[in-house]
Amino acid sequence: MLPRLLWAVEFIVACGEFVIVFLHTISREAMQAKWIYLPALSCSFRVDMVEVRVSPSLEEAHEELVRAFEARKMVVMVAECSVNYSGRTGSQLGNGERLIVLKEDGCVLVHRGRDYQPVNWQPSGCIFQSQVEKGTLVVKAIRPTPLESLTIVTENMHLLASFHLKDEAAFSLHATEEDMQRAILVQPDLIEAGLKIVDFEKKVAPGFVDIYALDREGNTVVIEIKKDPAGFPAIKQLSEYLKHLQPAPGRRLRPIIVAPSLAKGAQPVVAKMGIEFKQLGLQKAAEVLQSHASSDQKVLKGWLGS
Known part of the structure; x- marks a missing residue:
């Protein structure tokens, strides 16, 4: 009885007048490889x-x-x-x-x-x-x-x-809220143009403010970051921080939640409390960090080569 063979394309190489297709076979009895030459025309x-x-x-x-x-x-x-x-x-x-x-x-x-x-x-x-x-x-x-x-x-x-491709696997991105924070620190316009970072992990009585900044009009921006959909715990946490912060005279506090999305039912509460929402996900944060890392490497290589 002939063994059942499973064929798979390994790679295709254009070579002059021929296309070379490397196929390999797998069976219980043996493994072998073949080169098949096909006219490239x-x-x-x-x-x-x-x-x-x-x-x-x-x-x-x-x-x-x-x-x-x-x-x-x-x-x-x-x-x-x-x-x-x-x-x-x-x-x-x-x-x-x-x-x-x-x-x-x-x-x-x-x-x-x-x-x-x-x-x-x-x-x-x-x-x-x-x-x-x-x-x-x-x-x-x-x-x-x-x-x-x-x-x-x-x-x-x-x-x-x-x-057809069969792919039902779940995708897990190994990134953290700290990565989102770092992405905003290196690229503040992820939140808005003209944002100036003043401090991060700023100590206040209830805890630590993720990012403390000023907008282009001098208003104080207080940012709370969540890697998952932000719900009522994030709203409460940010509200507690605001009780211990004061803007400059003639300016106002701007509380902002940064997250991939808002949890179900959170939108009306956020709007009522005057809290802004800015969308930022782990994937985007990772891309920003990777981009800046590549830029830093180019600058370093240029400096070393000069």
């Missing part, structure tokens, strides 16, 4: 549930995209293309070779061969369309609300793959 193959087309014609790419969109598959393309955005603003990106990802939830990412951030993108909820016109493949991602669109005009398709 045009070919297609299927590995498990992944449809792969190498150097397809624009018509073939269009047909595969239509099937993928109807089946709500994820699509990955490597193509020579230009990108135009129309919506709240407008942008044009000239022709170049790029990696394009169209996800099952309707979001779009267009990557260059550098930088970790996409050069163009659209959030989830887009409607995908594909058509061939005037010798080009035109893929549109249309977002109904607010109305905006991303148009990708492809002249040459190098690679197209479509598939």
Whole structure:
């Protein structure tokens, strides 16, 4: 009885006139590897549930995209293309070779061969369309609300793959309220433009104020930070701090809760007590800290190299 083999694509390498696909097989009896040489001019193959087309014609790419969109598959393309955005603003990106990802939830990412951030993108909820016109493949991602669109005009398709991903795992970000505090300290405009940090962990009778600052009008800003949705305990804590703080003459106290969101039922209480809410999550705080760490490293490297 022949052993059951499981095939997986290891990687794809363009090499002259051929595309080299490295496949490996796994069975209970043996493990082996194979190199398969496919003509780079045009070919297609299927590995498990992944449809792969190498150097397809624009018509073939269009047909595969239509099937993928109807089946709500994820699509990955490597193509020579230009990108135009129309919506709240407008942008044009000239022709170049790029990696394009169209996800099952309707979001779009267009990557260059550098930088970790996409050069163009659209959030989830887009409607995908594909058509061939005037010798080009035109893929549109249309977002109904607010109305905006991303148009990708492809002249040459190098690679197209479509598939479903199964991923139900929970994501846990290992960040803390201290990280949120540090992010605000290094970038105060996360709260508002013109904010000037005066102190942090300021001692008052009931405890410690996370951030003590002045706005551009000289008003005293008292900030309480929570990494989870802020509810009544945070409101009470901030209210206690305010009893022991006084603004400068002619100025006022501005209590602000900073959190990813407000807990259910907290919004009316916050509004009634005159407490402001500023949204900041752990992910954004981590990105700010990472960005500033990278900038500091560049400055240090420049100084050492001078």
